[in-house]
Amino acid sequence: MRVIALLMAAGSGSRFGAERPKQYLTLAGRPILRHAAEALLTDGGVNALLPVVAGPAEGQEAEAVLAGLPCLRAVQGGATRQASVRAGLEALASAPPDVVLVHDAARPFLPAGTVPALLRALEEFPGAIPAQPVSDTLKAGAEGRILRTVPRAGLFRAQTPQAFRFAPLLDAHRAAREEATDDAALLEAAGLPVALLPGSESNLKVTYPEDLARAEASLLPRLLPAMGTGFDVHRLVEGRPLILCGVTIPHPLGLDGHSDADVGLHALCDAIYGALAEGDIGRHFPPSDMQWKDADSTAFLRHAAGRVTARGGILTHVDLTLICERPKIAPHAEAMRARVAELLGIPVGRVSVKATTTERLGFTGRGEGIAAQAAATLLLPA
Numbered sequence: 001m002r003v004i005a006l007l008m009a010a011g012s013g014s015r016f017g018a019e020r021p022k023q024y025l026t027l028a029g030r031p032i033l034r035h036a037a038e039a040l041l042t043d044g045g046v047n048a049l050l051p052v053v054a055g056p057a058e059g060q061e062a063e064a065v066l067a068g069l070p071c072l073r074a075v076q077g078g079a080t081r082q083a084s085v086r087a088g089l090e091a092l093a094s095a096p097p098d099v100v101l102v103h104d105a106a107r108p109f110l111p112a113g114t115v116p117a118l119l120r121a122l123e124e125f126p127g128a129i130p131a132q133p134v135s136d137t138l139k140a141g142a143e144g145r146i147l148r149t150v151p152r153a154g155l156f157r158a159q160t161p162q163a164f165r166f167a168p169l170l171d172a173h174r175a176a177r178e179e180a181t182d183d184a185a186l187l188e189a190a191g192l193p194v195a196l197l198p199g200s201e202s203n204l205k206v207t208y209p210e211d212l213a214r215a216e217a218s219l220l221p222r223l224l225p226a227m228g229t230g231f232d233v234h235r236l237v238e239g240r241p242l243i244l245c246g247v248t249i250p251h252p253l254g255l256d257g258h259s260d261a262d263v264g265l266h267a268l269c270d271a272i273y274g275a276l277a278e279g280d281i282g283r284h285f286p287p288s289d290m291q292w293k294d295a296d297s298t299a300f301l302r303h304a305a306g307r308v309t310a311r312g313g314i315l316t317h318v319d320l321t322l323i324c325e326r327p328k329i330a331p332h333a334e335a336m337r338a339r340v341a342e343l344l345g346i347p348v349g350r351v352s353v354k355a356t357t358t359e360r361l362g363f364t365g366r367g368e369g370i371a372a373q374a375a376a377t378l379l380l381p382a
């Protein structure tokens with residue numbers, strides 16, 4: 001039996017209101033879309049995913065986000081969810097699978113056993129969906145007033161993935177005259193039975209910003225705090241620019257080193273690699289390797305942050321102290337914080353950059369070099 005899952009990712013997330021569609025926002029360091037895809041695939045029974053996206057640029061982005069997973073070429077969706085599902089089904093019509101699952105890319109968590117239970121139900125029914133019984137009292141209302149109470153007995157909230165034998169779902173979409181908010185509704189309209197299986201509160205759909213906060217909170221018990229420190233020193237010399245935390249500072253001397261010698265970013269990298277227990281910057285970017293000669297150290301910090309993401313972690317806070325008499329760091333500290341926050345992809349409120357002197361003592365006191373020490377805290381899957 002060939003089973004393809006449509007991963008519905010063509011929505012704009014207007015109710016969420018972010019700059020980008022919510023399915024590309026990160027949850028524990030990975031896009032929501034990636035969570036949804038992995039959850040579907042690890043549940044068993046799905047042969048491949050078909051991402052349905054808003055346009056060609058999103059297609060490339062989705063394919064990058066889903067790299068390494070069994071995926072067909074992304075298909076362009078439509079103006080409504082129904083139009084997007086139809087586009088996905090039509091793309092499969094020339095070599096139809098036996099079964100198609102339709103899943104919201106905005107649902108990052110899938111309780112184990114959902115897909116096998118749906119597939120079992122398809123032995124008897126042409127369609128099957130997970131749904132939660134309504135537990136709150138339901139009111140019909142308008143203009144801020146209750147019109148009446150709606151009996152909730154026998155009412156359910158439909159979730160995804162919804163599973164269908166391919167042919168009846170395609171027929172139902174082709175015959176549809178009304179807009180439906182899920183696919184089961186189209187089978188119902190065609191007079192076909194759809195099985196109702198138990199859903200789960202954990203299978204939440206990220207619709208509003210508070211849903212993302214809820215999703216993050218539900219992950220916390222599965223994450224462990226990790227902490228790392230970093231320390232670095234570079235010599236001050238003539239004839240080199242002074243680059244600290246990715247910001248070029250006007251100064252008669254610059255830092256010497258194999259790369260651009262950005263001592264602040266190097267200490268931050270080591271703090272992050274340390275929290276990951278993944279060695280140090282020299283292990284990832286050996287000073288013996290000529291490709292890193294005069295390299296821009298922002299690439300090193302992006303790499304370190306990327307490792308956190310790859311491990312399914314969250315970079316929570318970083319704190320950096322630059323140690324030198326001159327230049328004075330305070331006038332540049334805000335620009336440095338902003339640059340580091342941008343490179344790490346975290347809010348600036350979680351980035352600290354400060355400085356101290358050594359009271360004219362030692363090599364930093366004599367102005368021979370600049371030292372930096374950093375700490376980073378992460379949350380990593382237990």
Ligand SMILES: Nc1ccn([C@@H]2O[C@H](COP(=O)(O)OP(=O)(O)OP(=O)(O)O)[C@@H](O)[C@H]2O)c(=O)n1
Pocket residue numbers: 008009010011012013014015016021023052077078079080081082084085103104105106107205206207
């Ligand atoms: N034209 C559309 C609209 C929605 N979806 C997808 O269907 C799922 C459920 O829809 P919803 O949560 O409503 O997402 P959006 O349409 O993006 O949100 P909004 O209605 O707030 O704009 C999402 O994964 C969304 O990307 C889609 O593929 N094509």
Ligand SMILES: C[C@](O)(CO)[C@H](O)COP(=O)(O)O
Pocket residue numbers: 081104157158159160181182183205207
């Ligand atoms: C398909 C769905 O997720 C089932 O609950 C839901 O109907 C999608 O509705 P939306 O308005 O497109 O979020």
